[in-house]
Amino acid sequence: MATRTTSKLSDPRVRARVRASLAPWVLVAIGLLVPGTVLAASPPPSSVAAPCLPAPLARGHVAEVTAAGDLVLDDGSVLRPAGLAGGGAGTAVSWRAALAGRVAGREIAFAAGPARDRYGRRAALIASPGAAAAEEGATLQQALLREGLAVARPEDAVLACLPAWLAAEAEARRDRRGLWRQLPLAAANIAALRAQQGRFTIVAGHILDIGKTARVDYLNFGRVWRQDMTGRVEAEGRASLTARGLASADLAGRHVRLRGTLFEAGGPAITVRRAEQIELAGNAVYASPGDAMENGAEGRARRTGDE
Incomplete structure (x- = not known):
C-alpha cells in the first residue's frame, strides 16, 4: 500500500515555530514604513549595534x-x-x-x-x-x-x-x-535640481510609482521620466533595502527625503546605493501628493520591464 507523505507545515507545532521565527522580520518591515522613519537608523535585523567611535583612538x-x-x-x-x-x-x-x-x-x-x-x-x-x-x-x-x-x-x-x-x-x-534654509529641494522644482547637478543634496517629494527593469528600479517622482526627478535603485541598493526587509515597491506612494549626488539621466536623478539614503517623511511636511505634477509637462510614463 502506498504511504501518503504529509507536509511538515501541516503540523500545528511546526506552523507555530515558523510564525514565531518570521514575526521579528514582519515587525521590522512594518516599523520601517511608519511616517518619519529614517531607514538609516534601522540596521539590518541580523546586525549588532557598534559604537560610533571605535577604541582606541x-x-x-x-x-x-x-x-x-x-x-x-x-x-x-x-x-x-x-x-x-x-x-x-x-x-x-x-x-x-x-x-x-x-x-x-x-x-x-x-x-x-x-x-x-x-x-x-x-x-x-x-x-x-x-x-x-x-x-x-x-x-x-x-x-x-x-x-x-x-x-x-x-x-x-x-x-x-x-x-x-x-x-x-x-x-x-x-x-x-x-x-536647511534652502533644503530640502522640492522634487517638482526641476530648475533648482538641475542647478545642483554634480553636488550632494537632499530632495523631498512624493514617489508616484515604481518602474522596474531587470537591472534598475526607478523611484518616479513625476509622470514624465525624461524630465522629472527619479531615484535609481540598482543591484547594490536593492540588496541594501532587502537587508532591511524592504523592496523598492514598498516606497510607492510615500513622501520621502532622498539624499545623494544629483546627475542628469533624461531628468534629475540620484543613484540609491544604500537604504540610508532614504528617509520617510511625514505627510505634507516637505511635499504634498500634487507637488510632483506641478511642472505641467506632458510625456509618457517610464516603461517597466525593459529600458
Missing part, C-alpha cells in the same frame, strides 16, 4: 584646516571629516570656519582607516573636543550637523554614527539653521 595635532574642510596634521597626513556633505564646492565649505575654530592648532582624537583617496586623504571620525561625560563618543561631525553647516552623507566609515547624526541633523532642519 589615534591622536594628532592639527596644523591647518584647508578651504575644503580637511585637517592637515603636523606629520603631514590629511584627514577628511567622514560623512559630511552639502557645504559647497569650489570655495571654502560652510563648515570650514566652525571646524577651524574648534580644532586648528589643537590636539584631536580620531579614528581613521589606512586607505587614502585620490587626494591622499583618510576618512576620519573626529571626537568632539571637550565632550561632556554624558556625551562620550560624540563626534565633531555631529556638532556641525546640529548647526546646519553640513548634511550627513552615508558611507562605510560612519554607518554606526548615523542614528545620532541624523537626530542632530533633524534639529537643524526643524529650526531651519544653515543649509
Whole structure:
C-alpha cells in the first residue's frame, strides 16, 4: 500500500515555530514604513549595534584646516571629516570656519582607516573636543550637523554614527539653521535640481510609482521620466533595502527625503546605493501628493520591464 507523505507545515507545532521565527522580520518591515522613519537608523535585523567611535583612538595635532574642510596634521597626513556633505564646492565649505575654530592648532582624537583617496586623504571620525561625560563618543561631525553647516552623507566609515547624526541633523532642519534654509529641494522644482547637478543634496517629494527593469528600479517622482526627478535603485541598493526587509515597491506612494549626488539621466536623478539614503517623511511636511505634477509637462510614463 502506498504511504501518503504529509507536509511538515501541516503540523500545528511546526506552523507555530515558523510564525514565531518570521514575526521579528514582519515587525521590522512594518516599523520601517511608519511616517518619519529614517531607514538609516534601522540596521539590518541580523546586525549588532557598534559604537560610533571605535577604541582606541589615534591622536594628532592639527596644523591647518584647508578651504575644503580637511585637517592637515603636523606629520603631514590629511584627514577628511567622514560623512559630511552639502557645504559647497569650489570655495571654502560652510563648515570650514566652525571646524577651524574648534580644532586648528589643537590636539584631536580620531579614528581613521589606512586607505587614502585620490587626494591622499583618510576618512576620519573626529571626537568632539571637550565632550561632556554624558556625551562620550560624540563626534565633531555631529556638532556641525546640529548647526546646519553640513548634511550627513552615508558611507562605510560612519554607518554606526548615523542614528545620532541624523537626530542632530533633524534639529537643524526643524529650526531651519544653515543649509536647511534652502533644503530640502522640492522634487517638482526641476530648475533648482538641475542647478545642483554634480553636488550632494537632499530632495523631498512624493514617489508616484515604481518602474522596474531587470537591472534598475526607478523611484518616479513625476509622470514624465525624461524630465522629472527619479531615484535609481540598482543591484547594490536593492540588496541594501532587502537587508532591511524592504523592496523598492514598498516606497510607492510615500513622501520621502532622498539624499545623494544629483546627475542628469533624461531628468534629475540620484543613484540609491544604500537604504540610508532614504528617509520617510511625514505627510505634507516637505511635499504634498500634487507637488510632483506641478511642472505641467506632458510625456509618457517610464516603461517597466525593459529600458
